[in-house]
Amino acid sequence: MRHFDLVVIGTGPAGQKAAIQASKLGKDVGIIEKKEVVGGSCLHTGTIPSKALREAVMALTGTTGQRERSRPQKKITLDDVIFWSNRVIRSEMEIIEDQMMRNGVELIRGTGRFEDAHTLKVTREHSSERVTGDYFVIATGTTPAHDPMLPYDNINVVDSDGLLHLKRLPRSMVIVGGGVIGTEYACILATLGVQITLIEGRDSLLGFVDHEVIEALQYHMRQVDITLRLGERVERVELSDPENRPGFSNSLVRATLESGKHIRSDTLMYCIGRSGATQSLGLENVGLETDHRGRIKVNEFYQSEVPHVYAAGDVIGFPALASTSMEQGRLAACHIFGGSTNSFPELFPYGIYAIPEISMVGKTEGQLTEEGIPYEMGIARYKECARGQLLGDDIGMLKMLVHEETRELLGVHIIGTGATELIHIGQVAMAHHGTLDFFIQNVFNYPTLAEAYKIAALNANNKLATA
Template identity: 55%
Template sequence: MKQYDCVVIGTGPAGQKGAIQAAKLGKRVAVIEKNSVLGGAQINTGTIPSKALREAVLHLTGASSRGLVGHTNSVKRRIALSDLVAVSQQVIRHEWEVIHDQFARNNVDLLWGRAEFTSPNQVLVHGPDGVEAIEADRFLVAVGTRPARPADVPFNNHTIFTSDEVLKLDRVPKTMIVVGGGVIGVEYACIMATLGVRVTLVEGRKQVLGFLDSEIAEAFQYFMRQKGIALRMGEKVESIREKEFCNGTTCTLVEAQLESGKTLRSETLLYAVGRQGVCGSLGLQNVGVEFDDRERLHVNEHYQTSVPHVYAAGDVIGFPALASTGMEQGRRAICHAFGVDSVGNYNTTLFPYGIYAVPEISMVGKTEEQLTTEGIPYEAGVANYREIARGKLIGDDLGMLKLLIHQETHKILGVHVIGTGATELIHIGQAVMALDGDVEYFINNVFNFPTLAECYKVAAYNGLNKLNHV
């Protein structure tokens, strides 16, 4: 029986970085992957394919430059989403090769098969060539999640589907209902609307993306409506069924009944309410590790489960369930597992959030609502893209960047961006916050011109003017 210092289950972002970190510490490492490809949802069904689809759609429709050249661009209707997603295959193959190469260069054993704990230190690998037993001192569970598929929703993968199947549609539908206003729901709603699909989004809360700063969320909802997306906020779906309704040459194939009594009909329906863990088949009962009703694991600040030598990271531990956060969680979990305390002074509350909708949204730090609740005195400094030369050059008149500034110390408490390049811009503010910088940094430093980064200087002046009652 093979003996390892560390066994990692799953090759998604958290598993990859955890395994490589353990190898860098000189440990004997094995990583187990049950699927036929590496990378988990990040590379194969989620992050890379969906972002490739977004970029292809923006290019196809010219949406990213409409503010500059006008609204004259039209969408090619006779296209398949699968054709657009094919753009991502080159990137996916490259990522597979990168992961393979990293494992090989760092002497990480890659074991194909399904992992099952039989005791606290032993795992069976149910592989294509049989079952192999291995032992380890430490484990990192990074098995990720899958889209939730409630039993009362009649999924058929072509008119009623989850985010895993939307990328396989054979054509662009005329209409779509999106159930769920979380990250996945709004990203696909915006992509489809940009393609000319009439989208209706149903969300049980009064605001999409409830973790966002409310001003940003309100602006985003305005942009969604401007794209023609019908928002049914504060509404819940009571039932979904396949039912064909024809009116002349137009047919709808899906009916969603809302609790309020409204009936929605559409060609297609994307169900994007939550994700489900996949811990049930891991044999965790043989270790003493419990999971919740959605098969997610609870961990402490060091990413340990209730059994100290079993760690977990990535989507399987819940919010924020981002590829970027999963990578860092996996690294930190392994560092703690092997007694490495020098993981940097990075504050985990400064994880950035990125939403690749149309437009992009990104944030780091506190929201205005959080600061108000906590009684922290602050002022907001805002820069609109329409004020910035670069914003005019790229045709984005709607974007904005907001700094939240402590009224007394002038420290940066939060940065919120909506618009082109938001997920890139956020890292400037993140770095200043991590290094305990203040708003004067943006005043006293030079930014390339013309760039969107200049928004930081404009927002800083705006915030300081308010603080100085100018």
Template identity: 50%
Template sequence: MPDFDILVIGSGPGGQKAAIAAAKLGRRAAIVDRPDALGGVSLHTGTIPSKTLREAVLYLTGLNQRDLYGQSYRLKDDITVADLTARTEHVISREVDVVRSQLARNQVALLPGTGHFLDQHTVAVRDAAGQDRVVTAENIVIATGTRPARPATVEFDDVTVMDSDSVVSMERVPRSMVIVGAGVIGMEYASMFAALGSKVTVVEQREAMLDFCDGEIVEALKYHLRELAVTFRFGETVAAVERHPRGTLTILASGKKIAADAVMYSAGRQGLTDGLDLDKAGLTADKRGRISVDEHYRTAVPHIYAVGDVIGFPALAATSMEQGRLAAYHACGESVGVAGDAQPIGIYTIPEISFIGRTEDQLTDDMVPFEVGVSRYRELARGQIIGDAHGMLKLLVSPTDRRLLGVHCFGTGATELVHIGQTVMGCGGTVDYLVDAVFNYPTLAESYKVAALDVTNKIRQIDRLG
């Protein structure tokens, strides 16, 4: 008889939810991870510290209040790293306690150390002293997460040349900064440092950024960041980064040179699979360390599952949690509901971006007719009260059956607001529900009614002429 019904390697969001879901179903569950890494990358260097840092930046800079109190408004003139990290350390400490409590309350065994396969049902857990404890399991879930990819040609010192892990423990706020990569992480940090007053240059080898988002909303973000003195260099690759006593020099392949206090690389992530001895379990990873899975999150070995960032896109904490739950349910033979393919995406730039469903470009490529309804925060009483003149909500609606095809939001609270649209879409509702619903006033949620009225008026005009 195996030691556990489910053994999870990694205690990040996906691993936690897999182990707890199995325990709730009455199975013997265990998690393998280092004691100092409980909660995974998400809790220690990823989602939680970066989003907490963002809140500290918004609060201390007073950025969101400047439309009301003037562009010179700041809560604190000289913002130090200590100011920013105090809040982060507090939140991480509390969250570690929450994770530990949840695992204990659900009787999930915590095996301290790092795991590697001995065979398809056996894992050796190596502790801090280098001693191995061998455990067996009927099912195994790989939830080891990722680390930032570091180009071999760049010499990182984690002080002036950093990645997205080391930037959260930086020594000082740089006056100028080069961010390599205009993906989600790169743009989140670009907006944070720009809000702090750093002169930020973003270098991206592609011709656009966040190309999976709505084009109009990406343009709005670009405009907002340029207002904060962010410079974009699209279609450019970094040839070299030089460290000097007085800063860094980033040399682009085109010959341009950018002087800055610091450089942050955000050029993709690498799956943490190199120490797992996957071959002993009959598994392989791709060149980025990612593991392929099927719709149930099973690997090529049916009783071994993989969830979270280690399987690739979308690599978000929210989706990782759900993947962990679904993997555990499948392993335990428990049926699950079908939530549909649409998952909300949240990007914590300043301002936030969030969406669910398809974009205008995707619908056009798929030859799906749609109509657009827009609401702008500056036209809402709540938008005026909070001082957000940039925010907007966009609804993409089918003119035939009036169902929501996509919801795209930019501005304060976007990652919260999107869930109203998600609920309507998930329940098969139409835009008429939003037209008839009464929303609290004044709220940002009212933007749904305004956008719904906008789009239904357009559809009515088309129907009259048709």
């Protein structure tokens, strides 16, 4: 029976960083992975496949700007896209395995289940073993939440994982759920020419994003023929209308909305929420409970109710981003073994890889209004930047929110090419309590999209000068 200072369950972003950080602190670390491959959902069914899919679609269809919808340069198949995506996934797997090997983290293949507070039984197809640990980090991630009323068959009715295993590209698709996953896939598939209907129970997509940015995104989605059914809920889903359609199931999906509308499509994807992958861990043998979605409750140090058991990443819930999961795992290991640690940064950025992409950091206008903070905004349109014109992106926009009195930067919201890269300029400035004047008084390369920060700052400064 092998013993470790720390046993990590799951090789996704949180697990990787927890294991490597503990190893760098001189600890003996084992990491358990039940699948044949490392990387977790992030690498195989979530972040990396969806973003690789997006990049493949944009490259294969020739989509570079936003002036008009690009038409595929050739007939794009799912095989083309999956081939492109798999190249990225294989490369990332090699990097992860190399990092763990170089840092002396022992990879243990198999499914881990707690037998008691300090013992895990690791089961493989033809063997099993027991490992013990002083501490544990649970980083098992999540799986798509399923509605028991839906007739999942991985052909006509799928979840976000099943989408990646479709044999052929559907001609039409209903996507239920206008969160990050649903919105991203709606944009990606519409670019491939799939007729998309996106159903969302709220009155707008992505309620946590700045309303002006969402209005711009929704406008663009409609421009590329995505039908948005906002404020609608699905009451029933059934297979109907048998047809002889080569390469497809002989059924169409019919979604009945609460309003009485009927929508038919080749495929329906359900992507409302995700559940913690904790059902098989035997947490009851440690005295640990989860919420109704299988998520583990932790404190600010990612420590559960059982002091020697920590959890990090999507399995603890919001914000459930690969970037934040990495930091959570690292901070958990630092807290366990007394490494240098700061509290989790409030200024973490969001990235939404729709077409066009969106990113934000800091407060929204709604939050500032609720909190009674006096603010002014500065806006720069990409079409005001030479680089935006060169890229053909005239839908892009950068919005800067600043305090009326101190001129301190309070939030940045971007839609358009490179948004997820540009956001870090604002993030760094906010972390150092930067003001409007930093952007006005500094020089930005020309022509670049980063120049939009200076344009937005000058716009805000003009408004403050006339207030």
